[in-house]
Amino acid sequence: MTDLRLEELSAATAAAANSLTLKPGQEQFVQPTTYGVAESDVKPSASWPRVVLDGDEVVGLIIGSFDAENPQEELQACIWRVNVSATAQGRGIGRFAVHGLADEARSRGFERLTVVYEPGEGSPEDFFRAVGFDVVRETQYGDHFAVLSL
Numbered sequence: 001m002t003d004l005r006l007e008e009l010s011a012a013t014a015a016a017a018n019s020l021t022l023k024p025g026q027e028q029f030v031q032p033t034t035y036g037v038a039e040s041d042v043k044p045s046a047s048w049p050r051v052v053l054d055g056d057e058v059v060g061l062i063i064g065s066f067d068a069e070n071p072q073e074e075l076q077a078c079i080w081r082v083n084v085s086a087t088a089q090g091r092g093i094g095r096f097a098v099h100g101l102a103d104e105a106r107s108r109g110f111e112r113l114t115v116v117y118e119p120g121e122g123s124p125e126d127f128f129r130a131v132g133f134d135v136v137r138e139t140q141y142g143d144h145f146a147v148l149s150l
C-alpha cells in the first residue's frame with residue numbers, strides 16, 4: 001500500500017476496472033435509483049473516470065462528474081461511482097480515491113462535492129460519513145444526498 005495512485009481510465013485498465021469484485025451484498029449499492037434515473041442527464045464530457053492503482057494492480061475505480069450548469073444539484077460536482085475491490089477494502093483506498101476527486105473538484109472551483117447513495121444494511125453510508133460527508137436530505141427515491149465541503 002505504499003504506491004497508491006490515481007490514473008485516468010484507459011484501454012489498458014478498463015477490463016480490470018469493470019471486473020472489480022465487491023463483497024457479497026454490495027453490488028446493489030453501486031448505482032442508486034436516483035443516479036439510474038438521471039443517467040441520461042449526465043453529459044459524457046462531464047465524466048472524470050479514474051482507476052486506483054496499487055503498484056500495477058487496479059484496486060479501485062472512482063467516477064466523478066462535473067457539470068456546474070446542470071439544473072440538478074446532484075449532478076453538478078459529484079461522485080458518480082466508487083468501488084474498491086473486496087480484497088483491498090478497509091485499507092484507505094476509498095478515502096484516497098475520494099480525496100483525489102475532491103482535489104480535482106477544488107481545482108475546478110467547486111466548493112462542495114456531493115454523493116447520492118442508497119441507505120440500509122451494507123450501504124456505504126458509514127464510509128461517506130467517515131470521509132466527511134454530511135447527509136442533507138433524501139431524494140425522491142429515498143436515497144441519501146450527502147455533501148462534503150471543500
Ligand SMILES: CC(C)(COP(=O)(O)OP(=O)(O)OC[C@H]1O[C@@H](n2cnc3c(N)ncnc32)[C@H](O)[C@@H]1OP(=O)(O)O)[C@@H](O)C(=O)NCCC(=O)NCCS
Nearest residue numbers: 026029082083084089090091092093094095124126127130
Ligand atoms: C464504500 C467503499 C468504496 C469503501 O472503500 P474502502 O477502501 O473500504 O474504504 P476506506 O478503507 O478508505 O475507509 C475509509 C473510512 O471509512 C470507514 N468505512 C469504510 N467502509 C465502512 C463500512 N462498511 N462500515 C463502516 N465504516 C466503513 C473506514 O473504517 C475508514 O474510517 P477511518 O478512516 O475513520 O478508520 C467500498 O466498501 C466499496 O467499494 N463498496 C461497494 C460499492 C459502493 O457501495 N460504492 C458506493 C456507491 S455510491
